[in-house]
Amino acid sequence: MAAIRFILDGEIIEVDTVEPTRTLLQYLREDLLRVGSKEGCAEGDCGACTVVVAELDAEAVRYRAVNACIQFLPTLAGKALFTVESLKATDGSLHPVQQSMVDYHGSQCGFCTPGFVMSMFALYQDNTTPNRHEIDDALSGNLCRCTGYRPIVDACLHMHEYPAPDKDEQQLIALLRELNRDQRLSLQHGQANYHAPVAVDDLAELYQQNPEARILAGGTDIGLWVTKQLRELPTIIYLGDVVELRQIKSGAAGIEIGAAVTLSDAFEALQQHYPEFAEMFRRFASVPVRNAGTLVGNIANGSPIGDSMPALIAINSSVRLRHGQDSRELPLEDLYLDYMQNAMQPGEFVEAVIVPLPQADTQIRCYKLCKRFDQDISAVCAAFALRLDGDQVADVRIALGGMAAIPKRASSTEEYLRGEPWNDFTLVTAMQKLTAEFAPLSDMRASSDYRSRATANLLHRFYLETRPGDPLEPTAVNVFAVSG
Numbered sequence: 001m002a003a004i005r006f007i008l009d010g011e012i013i014e015v016d017t018v019e020p021t022r023t024l025l026q027y028l029r030e031d032l033l034r035v036g037s038k039e040g041c042a043e044g045d046c047g048a049c050t051v052v053v054a055e056l057d058a059e060a061v062r063y064r065a066v067n068a069c070i071q072f073l074p075t076l077a078g079k080a081l082f083t084v085e086s087l088k089a090t091d092g093s094l095h096p097v098q099q100s101m102v103d104y105h106g107s108q109c110g111f112c113t114p115g116f117v118m119s120m121f122a123l124y125q126d127n128t129t130p131n132r133h134e135i136d137d138a139l140s141g142n143l144c145r146c147t148g149y150r151p152i153v154d155a156c157l158h159m160h161e162y163p164a165p166d167k168d169e170q171q172l173i174a175l176l177r178e179l180n181r182d183q184r185l186s187l188q189h190g191q192a193n194y195h196a197p198v199a200v201d202d203l204a205e206l207y208q209q210n211p212e213a214r215i216l217a218g219g220t221d222i223g224l225w226v227t228k229q230l231r232e233l234p235t236i237i238y239l240g241d242v243v244e245l246r247q248i249k250s251g252a253a254g255i256e257i258g259a260a261v262t263l264s265d266a267f268e269a270l271q272q273h274y275p276e277f278a279e280m281f282r283r284f285a286s287v288p289v290r291n292a293g294t295l296v297g298n299i300a301n302g303s304p305i306g307d308s309m310p311a312l313i314a315i316n317s318s319v320r321l322r323h324g325q326d327s328r329e330l331p332l333e334d335l336y337l338d339y340m341q342n343a344m345q346p347g348e349f350v351e352a353v354i355v356p357l358p359q360a361d362t363q364i365r366c367y368k369l370c371k372r373f374d375q376d377i378s379a380v381c382a383a384f385a386l387r388l389d390g391d392q393v394a395d396v397r398i399a400l401g402g403m404a405a406i407p408k409r410a411s412s413t414e415e416y417l418r419g420e421p422w423n424d425f426t427l428v429t430a431m432q433k434l435t436a437e438f439a440p441l442s443d444m445r446a447s448s449d450y451r452s453r454a455t456a457n458l459l460h461r462f463y464l465e466t467r468p469g470d471p472l473e474p475t476a477v478n479v480f481a482v483s484g
Contacts, residue, residue, distance in 0.1 A: 002186060004073065007054075007080035007175050010168075018073055020187055020194035020236050021226045025049045025068035028083060036084035036114040037068055040143075042227040044070045044220055044289055045375065047142030050115035052122050054080040056176045061169060064264070064291040065122040067141070070223025071292060072216070074187060074194050075238055078179045080172060084114035087121060089165060096162035097121050100155040108146035116142045119287070120156055128160055140374045141286025185241070196238040200322070200351070203242050208324040211346035213237045217260060218293035220285070221301055245351070254356040256320075259296040259349070263308075266295035273357060276364045277311050283368055284308070286375050300350045302336050302406065305445075307381045309336075309407035311366045313399035314383035317355045323348040339405035362387045363466045365474070367458050370445070378402050379446035382458040386422075391468050393417045393426075402445075403438040403455060412437050413459075427463045431456040 003016040018027070025042075028034040028051075040046035044067040051068045053076070054061050063082070087095035094102065097120040107113040116139065123130055123138040130138070135156045144152065184206075185196040195213075197203040207213060213235040216222055225231040239245055245260035248269045255273065257266050267281040267290065284290060284307050298308045299319065309332065317332045323345060332353070335342050344350070358364070366383040370376040381401035387394045396417045398410040413434045420426045440451040464472040 002188075004077045004185070004187070005179050006076045006078065007172070007179065008083075009086050010171065010175070012175060012179065015073065016187075017189065018187070019189045020072060020074055020192050021233055022073045023069055023223065023227065024051065024071040024073050024076060024081075027073045028068060034083050034085050038111055038114060039069055040111070042069045043224050044141075044286075044292075045143070046112070047115040047119065047286070047288065048112050050118040050142065050288055051084075052082040052118050052125075054082065054172070054176075056173065056180075059173075061172055061176070063122050063125040065119045065138075065141070065288045066292045067220075067288045070219055070227060072219055072223070072226075072236075074185070074196065075216070075219065075240055077185055077196065078176070078181065078241065080176060082118070082121065084117050087117070095121065095165055097124050097155070097159045099162055100159040101152070104151050104155040104158060106147060106152040106155040112142060112144045112146075116144065116152055120159060122287075123156065124159055130156060132157075137282060138287055141288040191234055192232075193235045194238065195236070196241045198241050198243060200242050200244040201325075203237065203239055203245075204322050204324055204349075207237055207349055208347040210235055210237070215239060215300075215349055217297035217300075218262065218289075220289050220293040221297070239349075252357075254354050256352050256354050257295055258352050259294060259300075261294060261296070263290040263293045263295055263298070270355060273355075274311075274315070274364065277366050280307060280311060280366045280368050280381070283373065283376075296350050296353055299332065299335070299353055300342075300344075302340060302342055304339065304404060304406055305378050305381070305402045306407065307368060307378055307401060310381045310383040310399040310401045312353065312355060313407060313409060314366070314385045314397045315356060315358070315364065316385075316397065317353055319350050320352045320354060321348050322351040327351065329354070333399070333407070333409055336406035336408075359387070365462050365465060367461070369454055369458070377445065380451050380455055380458070382455055382462075384459070384462045386462070386466055388422055388466075388468065391421050391423070393420055393422050398434070398459070400438070400455060403440045403451060408438075410434055410437055422463070422466070422468060427460060431459055434459055 003014050005014050028037050038048035040048035049068040050065050052063050053066050054063045097117055119138055119142050187194040214233050216236050216238045240260050245258035247258045249256040271278050298306050313333045318329050319332055320329050363386045368378050369380045370378050379402055383399045385397040396414050401407050413430055416433050417430055435452045435456045440448045442448045465474050
């Protein structure tokens with residue numbers, strides 16, 4: 001196949017000549033002249049460009065808000081697209097989310113309004129009775145400088161009070177099925193090439209033959225390479241359409257999450273087994289970013305401040321790497337060698353992450369330290385897993401982000417703690433060892449001294465919440481202000 005086919009306003013659109021790295025926002029504004037979607041940041045932070053993408057989920061349609069500014073147009077193949085212009089009815093009447101925004105005065109300058117409306121539309125489709133917590137989460141990726149958010153929240157609370165619009169869901173399902181394909185999509189534009197296989201064997205062979213190609217998953221990092229760094233990507237292999245990689249499997253060996261599973265779906269599955277990570281998952285970027293990005297993509301990227309890695313390393317997760325027809329499993333912590341360097345060979349990719357099932361006798365915590373609650377990069381992310389034998393430490397794993405060039409375990413501190421009593425005296429020495437074990441950088445997020453002290457204090461907090469006999473009740477929100 002050599003054409004991108006997607007649904008817009010009930011019609012199948014076909015595009016066969018386009019740069020693989022042309023963003024969806026550029027296509028909407030410059031080619032279709034749909035200028036409702038705005039460019040505010042071109043990096044998925046402000047939400048002014050938010051659109052909704054729909055896909056088949058079994059026999060139903062799933063609607064998700066995403067950032068058009070960092071989504072490459074070819075990744076839309078096989079999906080349905082909704083922009084703010086799509087919401088108005090044929091008779092000119094507004095959609096309930098739009099009418100609610102009007103009636104509750106949710107718009108002032110109007111620049112951010114279309115993005116808010118589309119995030120609201122995704123929430124409207126997914127949840128008929130959203131509470132304040134769910135509304136705040138749905139709007140976490142949209143920024144407004146005018147309204148103070150209260151009128152927008154009011155609009156969300158009341159949007160379901162309006163008459164529901166007519167919609168033909170079955171027609172949309174039929175069109176989505178018509179777009180389903182069983183062969184690779186390949187595009188060429190000048191010297192640029194784009195491939196979207198639908199089978200993992202095809203993907204593995206293609207990447208083995210083209211090890212210089214860039215693997216694309218959610219695009220939440222790679223999109224910025226194009227919009228901010230103006231990088232050329234001669235060959236892209238998109239794995240988002242590979243059926244086998246979109247699956248989550250649970251068994252005795254643990255939870256296996258494929259490379260194309262979004263952060264939203266991965267976190268939902270993991271939270272059922274690890275509720276201790278719920279707060280960190282909620283504060284991981286915004287809903288549109290979690291809807292596009294993948295857990296394996298975050299892992300493969302290997303950023304020292306990627307929040308998923310400390311949590312997964314602390315619970316002893318592993319990755320399955322694929323190279324052609326060969327595969328191997330590696331502890332996640334061993335994937336990282338140095339800053340932006342990993343143990344993968346040319347042509348090898350992360351096929352899945354395997355997360356072990358929780359052990360009843362292990363206590364787990366994960367703390368994210370940053371300046372803002374929503375949509376902020378960690379200064380430090382610390383994850384702990386502790387197993388006690390009476391009052392003694394039988395085993396402990398401490399994994400940290402933001403303290404070294406890679407996500408890293410505090411091996412010396414762990415070694416000291418094993419076999420020691422879990423008490424105040426042991427804690428003091430452990431905090432000293434943890435401080436001495438790392439030499440973090442100073443940057444715009446926090447100073448080296450602050451990171452070191454804060455990490456030791458997070459160990460102290462973990463001790464207070466897990467000490468035998470008199471544990472401190474964990475707080476509902478793990479949020480900290482960075483001042484150093």
